[in-house]
Amino acid sequence: MCLIGCGNSNDSPKTKVLLESKDAGDVGISSDVSLPVFKKGEPAARFELTDQEGNQFDSATLKGKVWMGSVFFANCPGPCFRENQAIADIVREIDDPNFIAVSLTCDPENDTPAALAHYADRFEADPQRWKFLTGDMDVIKRVGTKTFLLPVEIGVHSERGAVFDREGRLRGSYHLLQEDRVERLKKLIRDVLAEEDATARVEETD
Secondary structure, three states, rough: OEEEOOOOOOOOOEEEEOOOOOOOOOOOOOOOOOOOOOOOEEEEOEEEEOOOOOOEHHHHOOOOOOOEEEOOOOOOOHHHHHHHHHHHHHHHHHOOOOOEEEEEHHHHOOOOOOHHHHHHHHOOOOOOOOEEOOOOOHHHHHHHHHHHHHOOOOOEEEEEEEOOOOOOOEEEEEEEEOOOHHHHHHHHHHHHOOOOOOOOOOOOOO
């Protein structure tokens, strides 16, 4: 996994990439950011933010859905676009109303609902199936680190997609910029969508 300090329009254009020594089994583990230990089978804590249409988004509405969380920001000069293009492809390929993508900005000061709506249009995102969320940075950091188990700072994020089941339990995450990992991610999403019971099995991820 790598953490991307993409920079924004007010920052140096230099991109900082912090490489970790491990990837596969270390979902959410970073040598640069202290993250909580994942507890298997624990539902995600409820959160509220604002979506690209300016509406309040309550994560309680995800109950009964399979969803994938990710982090980005609109002024990111390259990696975020490729990350979100991968998500667009996943949403398009897994054409199921019970699967939803949830993307948090790590630059809420600049990423207003209007800015996110414009950004979402680049991917022809259906707001019913792909939520771009902004709001208080403290809430975003809490959701990123404690729910997605991904590092989040202003302008710094992971490029992983974290999959949650219908009960809001984290089931695994994969890197969105690596083709083989994206294929595993799609398989995980399909497998979780196909489940008929609430038994949670955590995917061994990389």
